[in-house]
């Protein structure tokens with residue numbers, strides 16, 4: 001059997017008419033199509049149950065679509081792969097391994113030489129601010145620290161694509177802002193393609209090149225909002241009229257579906 005050549009101009013990720021009907025007959029995704037270019041940062045927002053996680057799981061190769069296909073570099077996704085790092089809301093650390101060992105774990109299954117593994121682990125420990133806790137077990141860490149450890153573990157493998165499902169959902173507001181800044185700093189230094197699910201409209205706009213707004217019944221793309229704000233994104237930018245306008249536009253696309261995500265609605269006075 002011959003494999004079709006990968007087109008040079010293929011988007012990094014291509015979702016083509018993907019549908020998902022679960023075994024109980026529930027249709028979680030209707031007909032979803034989306035291209036994500038190399039090095040893009042795309043966030044996905046939408047009401048609970050509109051199929052965000054289902055779509056991400058299909059990209060991760062953890063679920064199979066029941067119609068259409070998902071492609072990475074022009075090749076159909078057929079299970080998980082090391083080029084796609086997945087980060088969930090729950091940290092999923094190994095409790096019996098130290099922070100350092102948890103970060104190193106993913107690297108053991110790659111062909112990275114020992115010296116390079118060590119270098120990378122120290123680099124990502126430093127990047128997420130956990131060097132001082134490297135020899136601690138996860139049970140001694142706060143929720144935000146555990147999540148930073150999970151993020152370092154995913155980054156250390158150098159996946160070309162990061163698939164993130166509400167990764168900062170369980171951390172306090174201040175840690176969340178720091179994690180957002182760290183993620184953007186890493187993304188701009190090391191360039192990855194990121195697909196990031198969130199319920200937080202501010203977070204969606206702050207991080208993304210494009211915000212994909214989904215709707216439910218069945219899950220589908222309602223609107224795509226281009227975020228033409230410059231990087232690096234700063235705290236001042238969050239207060240700017242341009243940011244507020246985009247935030248309100250995304251909010252309105254979600255809000256006018258008749259369901260509300262978490263977070264405060266825009267003031268209308």
Ligand SMILES: Nc1ncnc2c1ncn2[C@@H]1O[C@H](COP(=O)(O)OP(=O)(O)OP(=O)(O)O)[C@@H](O)[C@H]1O
Pocket residue numbers: 022023024026027028046047048049050051052053054055
């Ligand atoms: N294995 C399954 N079998 C049947 N239905 C499922 C299954 N997994 C998810 N669903 C349903 O599919 C729909 C989409 O779920 P999904 O988790 O993708 O939504 P979501 O947009 O990520 O929601 P949330 O924002 O609450 O995390 C939901 O109605 C959910 O109940």
